[in-house]
Amino acid sequence: MSTFPPPFYRWRPHPWHGLNAGSEAPAVVTAYIEITPFDSVKYEIDKQTGYTHVDRPQRSSAQPPTLYGFIPRTYCGTRVKALSGPEAERGDGDPLDICVVSERPINRADITLKARVVGGLQMIDGGEADDKIVAVLRNDLFWGHARELSDLPEKLIERLTHYFLTYKMVPGRESKATITKTYDHDHAQDVVRASMADYDETYGS
Numbered sequence: 001m002s003t004f005p006p007p008f009y010r011w012r013p014h015p016w017h018g019l020n021a022g023s024e025a026p027a028v029v030t031a032y033i034e035i036t037p038f039d040s041v042k043y044e045i046d047k048q049t050g051y052t053h054v055d056r057p058q059r060s061s062a063q064p065p066t067l068y069g070f071i072p073r074t075y076c077g078t079r080v081k082a083l084s085g086p087e088a089e090r091g092d093g094d095p096l097d098i099c100v101v102s103e104r105p106i107n108r109a110d111i112t113l114k115a116r117v118v119g120g121l122q123m124i125d126g127g128e129a130d131d132k133i134v135a136v137l138r139n140d141l142f143w144g145h146a147r148e149l150s151d152l153p154e155k156l157i158e159r160l161t162h163y164f165l166t167y168k169m170v171p172g173r174e175s176k177a178t179i180t181k182t183y184d185h186d187h188a189q190d191v192v193r194a195s196m197a198d199y200d201e202t203y204g205s
Contacts, residue, residue: 014050015112016095017203019072022114026192028138031098031115033069038107042167045070045095052110062166065159066134067106067113070095076129077198083191084122084129087180092128096195099160100135101152103142114138119149120188121157123164126176131191132164148184157182 004010013019015032022030034043034052040063044055076091100115115135123130134152136143146152161179168177 012050015045016047016050016070016072018050019112021071021073021192021196024114025071025196026117026189028114028116029071029098029133029135029192031067031069031100031113031135032072033067033100033106033109033111033113035064035068036107036109037064037066037105039063039109043109058167060166062163064099064163064167065156067100067102069098069100069109071098071133071192071195073199073203074192074195075199075202076131076195077202079194079198080131080191081129083187083194084124084131085180087124087127087178088129089127090129091198092125092130094130095199096131096133096192098133098135100137101140101143101146101156102137103140116144116146117188117192118146118151118185120183120191121161121164122180122183124178124180125168130177132160133188133192134160149182150184 041057042055043052046053074096076094076096081088081091116138117133117135119134121132123132136146165177
């Protein structure tokens with residue numbers, strides 16, 4: 001009987017648990033993309049099956065200004081919470097979110113890519129640490145030079161901040177989300193490392 005050459009996945013791997021953060025993490029990571037800048041619907045990975053499902057239509061016309069997804073085999077637990085300061089009561093129990101800047105429009109989700117970490121947004125949502133790592137598509141011809149958050153346009157970071165502060169808002173209710181600060185690539189890499197360690201503690205390496 002013939003066999004397939006390694007590596008070969010007989011079944012589709014779970015995007016969160018079956019893939020990995022990448023051999024160059026935390027500097028360059030694998031990102032699984034759930035949402036594109038063209039989506040007016042909030043898609044999320046179904047944690048049980050690994051398929052992308054519709055979480056909710058967005059209430060407003062706001063759309064994410066970058067690709068948006070998560071880093072496989074990461075988890076926002078006690079270590080991520082510790083890096084978020086006293087405002088965070090706990091990690092949010094999800095994989096670590098990542099926003100990826102690309103000069104060329106990528107209009108497909110349910111894909112993976114390699115991204116260089118340049119910084120992040122320290123977000124607290126209802127007492128939970130919910131950091132957003134900011135990265136650029138590796139080898140991007142326009143943004144590939146970026147190494148720090150300050151290498152990206154200030155208005156882009158402003159748009160990211162506005163999106164995450166408003167994308168869950170319900171008319172008549174007070175938002176529970178705050179962004180306490182932005183940070184550079186050194187701290188962002190510490191957050192990635194912490195989330196990888198939280199994952200290993202929670203699910204095993």
